[in-house]
Amino acid sequence: MPQVAKSAPDALADAPDLLAELTQLLMSEGRRGEARSTLGALAALGSRDPRVDLLGGLLDFAEGRYTGAEAKYRRLLTADPEHDIARAFLAESLVAQRRWREAEGLLAEVQGADRNAAAVRFAAELSAGLGSGLFQRTDAG
Numbered sequence: 001m002p003q004v005a006k007s008a009p010d011a012l013a014d015a016p017d018l019l020a021e022l023t024q025l026l027m028s029e030g031r032r033g034e035a036r037s038t039l040g041a042l043a044a045l046g047s048r049d050p051r052v053d054l055l056g057g058l059l060d061f062a063e064g065r066y067t068g069a070e071a072k073y074r075r076l077l078t079a080d081p082e083h084d085i086a087r088a089f090l091a092e093s094l095v096a097q098r099r100w101r102e103a104e105g106l107l108a109e110v111q112g113a114d115r116n117a118a119a120v121r122f123a124a125e126l127s128a129g130l131g132s133g134l135f136q137r138t139d140a141g
Contacts, residue, residue, distance in 0.1 A: 015045060016042060016045055016047065016049055016051075019038050019039075019041050019042040019045075020042060020049070020051045020055065022038045023035045023038045023039045023042065023051075023055050024055065026038060027055070027058065027059065027062070032059055032062060032063060035055075035059060036059060039052060039055050039056055039059065042055075048079070050076050050079060050080060050083065050086075053072040053073065053075050053076040053086070054072070054073075054076055054083075054085065054086060054089070056068075056069075056072045057069040057070075057072035057073045057076070057086070057089055057090075057093070058089070060072060061089070061092065061093055061096070066093045066096040066097050067093075067097070069089070069090075069093040070090060070093045070094065070097070073086045073087075073089050073090035073093060074090065077090065082113070082115060084110045084113060084115050084116040084119035084120070084123075085116060085118065085119045085122075087106050087109060087110050087119065088106070088107065088110050088119045088122045088123045088126070089122075090106055091103040091104075091106035091107045091110070091123065091126060092122075092126060094106070095126065095130065095135060100130065100135075103126075103130070104127070104130060106123075107123040107124075107126055107127045107130075108127075110122075110123035111123050111124060111127070
């Protein structure tokens, strides 16, 4: 007979993935308050899921809280120094804070490591924007 429902422990095992996906969906629809709620539920599960900091950083950035995004990306990089998506997003949060030199260094690291194609592509686009004057830039930072 086919199994109709998962046991409770099996269903709970899927909860982090489901909450992370729901958070991303809500973010894509601009429903940031609800996204924060589902992200809080993911964090409350007790495991140190790196998606909590990654998605939290994206939410902070979308709301203009660049230092909050920076802190979350740095915490994620402390736990996983090779997380190049977090490194590229950290660079983006630094650009928003006009901290150009540090951002450029991080972008070069991402591109040089070449571990994650999406991170490399994002870093290259952000670097190109910096180089083309897309951002109003000063020599500070």
